[in-house]
Amino acid sequence: MPSSSMRLTDAQSQPVLSPPAPVAVFLVVTIEPGGEPEVRDLLAGLAGLVRAVGFPSPDGGLCCVAGVGSTAWDRLFGDPRPRELHPFKELEGSRHRAVSTPGDLLFHIRAARTDLCFALAAEIMKRLRDAVTVQDEVQAFAYFDSRNVLGFVDGTENPVGQAAAEAAVVGDEDPVFSGGSYAVVQKYLHDVDAWEALAVEAQEKVIGRSKLTNIELDVPGSHKDVNTVTGPDGEELEILRGAMPFGRPGHGEFGTYFIAYARTPGIPEAMMRKMFLGGPESGPDRILDYSRAVTGTLFFIPPVTFLESIQERSVTD
DSSP: OOOOOOOTTTOOOOGGGOOOOSEEEEEEEEEOTTOHHHHHHHHHTHHHHHHHHHTTOGGGOOEEEEEEOHHHHHHHTOSSOOTTOOOOOOEEOSSOEEOOOOOSEEEEEEESSHHHHHHHHHHHHHHHTTTEEEEEEEEEEOOTTTBOTTSSBOOTTOOOHHHHHHHHSOOTTSGGGTTOEEEEEEEEEEOHHHHHTSOHHHHHHHHTBOTTTOOBOOOTTSHHHHTOOBOTTSOBOOOEEOOEEEEEGGGTEEEEEEEEEESSTHHHHHHHHHHHHOBTTBOSOGGGGTEEEOOOEEEEEOOHHHHHTGGGOOOOO
């Protein structure tokens, strides 16, 4: 992990480090030609909009993280660019595929109440209605004791405190964008019927944890094992996961909205390569036999200071 003098207390980051919330809305949109001024205005005023919507409900914990895709960055801001911002890299394995899908802007809205997330999403879209096209909209929720719809606890390995900041927030390695972050987003749909046809013991071998107690199991090639990436010194490289369940039972839709915040996109990309392509010691992640990625996008989360200075920037549209 790159060194940095950054401290959690002075990181000028959007609320990527906010704790998990019971409710979330994920919006991914593309910008229509000529819609750039409206987008810049919205991003510049987003913090104030969040405060206005959340002010009557101080215990609601309303927050929003906004991200910008690689192509959209050039249209909105030009140079300088975040050092590692690039389009999502599609992966085609022998059995599974990580697709790359359109996405210029990401809005990750979180709160303790559904109505707050709904109200903020509605206000964002009111301002952007004619400037963007919605590519994906997901209303997600906390499920029992932090479980996904497959029945296993999710997010166990997340770093906390200063370790979370070191994992998720850009530091001195890209000083112009210090305080920013990268977000990798994938929407997964699960074949719940096929999954539930497995015995619990078989499910545990796929995941690498016990279903009831969440205790880690020694299962080479399991989901837990495949999603562990180490650096040259053997130290585990960390990301900050914010995955949440979603679904529409009446439509037979059960899914996980995966979002990983990282100081460098290289770490979640290394995890995805192991998942979808396999490695020298294991094949592709067996959970992909029951889970299909239907979206794939990469965004940069600009630091607060950058958003505050948007109105001072000029880009020829």
